[in-house]
Amino acid sequence: MALRGPVAIRFRLTAVGRKYICLLVGQTSIYPGQGISGEWSGTLTDKPMKPSIPLHRFSIFAEGLDHPEGLAFDAEGSLWAGGELGQIYRIDKRGRVREVAVLGGFCLGLTFSPRQELYVCNFKLGALIHLDRRGGVLHSWEKAGGRKLKTPNFSVFDSDGNLYFSDSGDWGKHNGWVYRLRPNGRVETFAGPFAFPNGLALSADERFLYVVESLKDDVLEVEIRTDGRVGGQRVFAANLARVPDGAALDAMGNLYVTCYASDNIYKVTRAGRISLLAYDPQGTMIARPTNLAFGGPDFDRMYIANLGRWHISSAPAGVKGQLLANQR
Secondary structure (H helix, E strand, O other): OOOOEEEEEEEEEEEEOOEEEEEEOOOOOOOOOOOOOOEEEEEEOOOOOOOOOOHHHOEEEEEOOOOOOOEEEOOOOOEEEEOOOOEEEEEOOOOOEEEEEEOOOOEEEEEEOOOOOEEEEEOOOOEEEEEOOOOOEEEEEOEEOOEEOOOEEEEEEOOOOOEEEEEOOOOOOOOEEEEEEOOOOOEEEEEEEEOOEEEEEEOOOOOEEEEEEOOOOEEEEEEEOOOOOEEEEEEEEOOOOOOEEEEEEEOOOOEEEEEOOOOEEEEEOOOOOEEEEEEOOOOOOOOOEEEEEEEOOOOOEEEEEEOOOOEEEEEEOOOOEOOOHHHO
């Protein structure tokens, strides 16, 4: 939908490439469950939002994976990914894929601990699974905070060895949580409930946890107090159409968010300014992007998991990524 000229309506309008996504009062939403974000009067044009990384800069890094969802680099620079039948893949620096293990279920987020051990969110098994580097299961958690895990989705370590992980809950409901796994193996509730909490990213100073809410098209900034308790929270980025999924930070503190339903990636500055980083109108190179990770020889390339296809794509990011706990 392209609008021109003076208008005075209540709406939410988001430009993705050359497409507008517009929700109006009294209209049937093309994305059920979303409401009106505010009022605005002014002039609109049909000028498209131009991605800062053109699609031709992307290439296929590795292929032959079973609809990859999660990505994680180990300290040696190898990329690990999961598959929709519970596969765990290890991919060398040349893009050669080797299947390490098959857990069953469906592997979502992958994260390495400071000890280079792998933690996998497996939503069909309803478990957070701890693996060694050979793919052997060391431990599994199916409950947290007195609740049975529904949709364990993504996790991130802090420098003290605490693992924050999201349990998205049920689609269409506001019953997702973020939990924290302590180094002693105890799991506790950190924050929630949220509207399908998905990707997570931890600020470099570890004061804030960024939580993607897929059902609200936003990212929350959640304070972590010095005593470890949850503090205040605010909407850090809104109107990230459509269905934001994964998140990662660069070394400058900018946040990158993949959007599953619109085959695009947003960049959000530390000040909260949103721009379109990449967009694939055909959905073939960037195809239902779920998670992203920084890697490469200079740690300045972006790697994208494409749940809609069978490959991992990559592009120069133009900035180095933020080092994670297992890379410091």
